[in-house]
Amino acid sequence: MMEQRRDFDGENGTSRRTRAKGIAQSEPGVDRIRALPDSILIRILSLLPARDAARTLVIPSFGRLWTSIYDLDFDWFVYHDCSGNSSWHCCSYDEGALSRFAELVRRVLALHQGGRIRKFRLRFEFSIDRQLDELMPLELEPEELEIMIRNGGLAGEVNRWIEFAASRNVEVLDLDFLACGLSNVGYKYELPSFVLQSSFLTELKLVSCKVNLSADIVMRALKVLCLKEIALSDDSIKNFIDGCPVLESLTVLDCYGLCELNCGSQELRSVTVAPGILEESRVKVACPNIKSLSISGWIERLELESLSSLRDASIDFCDCFLCVPDEYCEVQKILEELHHVRVLTMHHHPILVLTVWELMNLPCPSNSWQRLILRTMLTKWHLPGIANVLRSSPSLEVLVIHIIPGEVPSIDAQEAWLQLYKICEGNYWDLQDRSFGCLANCLRIVRVSGDIMKDHVIQLVQFLLREALVLQKLVVSTGPNDSSISVKESKEFSDKLLSFPRGSPQAVVVFSNA
Amino acid sequence: MSSSPPPSSAAASPSCPKKMIALRSSDGETFEIEEAAALQSKTLENMIDEDCAGTPIPLPNVTGKILAKVVEFCSKHAEPGVDDESLRAWDAEFVNVEQATVFDYILAANFLEIPTLLNLTCNVVADMIRGKTPDEIRKFFNIKSIFSPEEEEEVRRENHWAFE
Numbered sequence: 001m002m003e004q005r006r007d008f009d010g011e012n013g014t015s016r017r018t019r020a021k022g023i024a025q026s027e028p029g030v031d032r033i034r035a036l037p038d039s040i041l042i043r044i045l046s047l048l049p050a051r052d053a054a055r056t057l058v059i060p061s062f063g064r065l066w067t068s069i070y071d072l073d074f075d076w077f078v079y080h081d082c083s084g085n086s087s088w089h090c091c092s093y094d095e096g097a098l099s100r101f102a103e104l105v106r107r108v109l110a111l112h113q114g115g116r117i118r119k120f121r122l123r124f125e126f127s128i129d130r131q132l133d134e135l136m137p138l139e140l141e142p143e144e145l146e147i148m149i150r151n152g153g154l155a156g157e158v159n160r161w162i163e164f165a166a167s168r169n170v171e172v173l174d175l176d177f178l179a180c181g182l183s184n185v186g187y188k189y190e191l192p193s194f195v196l197q198s199s200f201l202t203e204l205k206l207v208s209c210k211v212n213l214s215a216d217i218v219m220r221a222l223k224v225l226c227l228k229e230i231a232l233s234d235d236s237i238k239n240f241i242d243g244c245p246v247l248e249s250l251t252v253l254d255c256y257g258l259c260e261l262n263c264g265s266q267e268l269r270s271v272t273v274a275p276g277i278l279e280e281s282r283v284k285v286a287c288p289n290i291k292s293l294s295i296s297g298w299i300e301r302l303e304l305e306s307l308s309s310l311r312d313a314s315i316d317f318c319d320c321f322l323c324v325p326d327e328y329c330e331v332q333k334i335l336e337e338l339h340h341v342r343v344l345t346m347h348h349h350p351i352l353v354l355t356v357w358e359l360m361n362l363p364c365p366s367n368s369w370q371r372l373i374l375r376t377m378l379t380k381w382h383l384p385g386i387a388n389v390l391r392s393s394p395s396l397e398v399l400v401i402h403i404i405p406g407e408v409p410s411i412d413a414q415e416a417w418l419q420l421y422k423i424c425e426g427n428y429w430d431l432q433d434r435s436f437g438c439l440a441n442c443l444r445i446v447r448v449s450g451d452i453m454k455d456h457v458i459q460l461v462q463f464l465l466r467e468a469l470v471l472q473k474l475v476v477s478t479g480p481n482d483s484s485i486s487v488k489e490s491k492e493f494s495d496k497l498l499s500f501p502r503g504s505p506q507a508v509v510v511f512s513n514a
Numbered sequence: 515m516s517s518s519p520p521p522s523s524a525a526a527s528p529s530c531p532k533k534m535i536a537l538r539s540s541d542g543e544t545f546e547i548e549e550a551a552a553l554q555s556k557t558l559e560n561m562i563d564e565d566c567a568g569t570p571i572p573l574p575n576v577t578g579k580i581l582a583k584v585v586e587f588c589s590k591h592a593e594p595g596v597d598d599e600s601l602r603a604w605d606a607e608f609v610n611v612e613q614a615t616v617f618d619y620i621l622a623a624n625f626l627e628i629p630t631l632l633n634l635t636c637n638v639v640a641d642m643i644r645g646k647t648p649d650e651i652r653k654f655f656n657i658k659s660i661f662s663p664e665e666e667e668e669v670r671r672e673n674h675w676a677f678e
Binding site: 030031032033034035036037039040043044045047048049051052054055056057058059060061079100103104107 | 613614617620621624632636637639640643644645646647648651652655656657658659660661666669670673675676677678
């Protein structure tokens with residue numbers, strides 16, 4: 001018996017695909033909730049969005065326990081449903097949702113009794129359109145306008161909400177003032193300086209707010225910092241790095257004004273950086289002690305240096321794929337800088353670059369990647385790219401391919417490039433005549449998952465089984481996204497898979513329909 | 515009295531490789547668990563330190579049926595070389611059980627202080643609650659309302675902000 005679920009989850013909202021929704025209700029008459037100790041119930045309620053936790057106040061078994069939750073998650077997507085809109089369409093100002101959201105936060109904070117808050121999360125669109133409308137007739141000077149906005153109304157309230165969390169020694173602070181709004185528009189909420197001087201914070205995430213760059217930044221306990229759509233300068237990033245001596249993970253996405261990311265700290269282990277579209281100059285990344293680097297966005301602007309300790313890396317692009325080969329010498333440089341990592345993750349745009357190179361007989365830079373993870377669609381436009389990388393990676397031992405749904409590479413109107421190159425139809429792998437070093441010598445494990453019910457997948461797997469002479473294990477699975485695959489389809493696929501000839505006598509083939 | 519040995523694995527604890535700890539459930543069944551796996555439980559860790567080795571550790575709050583599964587969980591989580599994705603998939607299967615069993619796991623994980631199992635099972639229950647209206651929650655967990663319809667209406671009205 002399936003329950004109705006109302007999840008107005010936003011772009012990042014994960015509707016947990018738990019098997020629990022299929023679980024039968026417990027036997028009639030047994031209230032198991034009451035049998036659980038309070039501390040457990042509080043733990044369970046703390047896992048819920050604040051509104052859901054608060055609603056349990058009408059259920060006697062929960063009573064007023066919700067007022068003691070230690071994680072407060074306020075996400076306006078429970079009131080603002082834009083899941084039906086395409087990514088192009090920006091939401092118009094949703095005043096109703098904002099006022100219901102603000103009321104929820106006020107009430108929950110007013111009634112909260114727990115002495116300690118571990119995590120505090122706010123996500124809503126801080127749009128000051130309405131405030132602007134009200135203030136316009138006053139004909140204020142820009143500075144006066146900014147002061148009024150900063151102190152009045154909503155901004156003042158948000159300050160008090162954050163103060164509340166800080167007064168309870170909050171450890172994880174996640175503030176997203178963009179939500180589904182248009183980026184880089186007008187006035188932003190200004191974060192009060194005391195946040196950046198907290199000695200309790202271990203994780204801080206800020207999206208689309210103004211940070212007072214002249215104030216001191218001292219967060220002695222901070223391990224994880226994530227900044228998105230924040231206007232920075234080189235000094236400010238340096239201030240963050242200097243002021244957070246135990247920082248382990250740094251993420252900087254679409255932050256205009258970043259030119260250099262220098263950090264020699266032994267503590268910093270991983271960096272994620274995505275130069276934004278407005279970036280004019282190069283962005284230099286020099287962090288000799290980090291183990292893990294993830295780059296995306298306009299990676300053409302990146303300059304990578306001294307990454308000698310790097311062990312794993314991930315590459316993605318932004319959406320605007322222009323098939324001019326010369327532009328991809330930047331990508332070539334980046335792949336050369338990353339040639340020594342052990343684990344490389346590639347998303348589907350970089351694979352398209354490899355396709356272009358393959359069709360022009362340019363090899364992917366030689367490398368010593370041992371584990372390659374591809375997160376990509378699998379269309380005929382991606383196959384030459386995959387062939388290229390397989391041929392250029394003689395040390396490859398593990399290949400993981402996660403297939404995302406999609407039939408055509410580009411969403412935007414860049415289809416012109418698709419016509420420029422002649423990509424053969426039919427089984428691409430049967431036409432491959434050059435040898436693949438890693439397949440003969442190294443490749444031991446292959447995992448394929450995701451949207452696997454496609455000819456391209458079958459053909460690729462057939463090819464790998466035939467050519468990988470030291471293969472130990474091939475696992476093909478449909479998880480984690482639910483797909484509506486019939487038992488019959490599943491069996492047919494599985495039978496085909498198991499029937500393919502294997503170049504490696506000890507290869508084990510596993511098919512899992514999770 | 516049945517004795518179910520844990521799945522053999524190469525896990526070696528720092529002190530004594532493959533040292534087995536004996537546990538006795540509330541209904542008298544005995545189970546053996548490798549020390550490395552037992553250390554997942556803070557309760558057991560304390561008891562082992564206190565040198566109760568030799569005689570089976572009595573666990574009066576946990577039945578044999580549940581203890582068997584808890585041993586299985588701890589053993590799996592003590593196995594070396596299991597990648598994150600596989601373990602997550604295994605965990606998901608582990609809690610794909612009847613509601614009553616999930617609650618039994620919670621109580622056992624709480625008593626034995628096994629953080630990984632407690633997190634996993636509490637998340638399952640949270641998932642059962644998330645997005646449901648109070649009526650749906652009550653129905654799902656068989657909770658009787660102590661309010662009369664009028665009283666409940668009153669409570670909702672007072673706290674309308676939670677129900678907007």
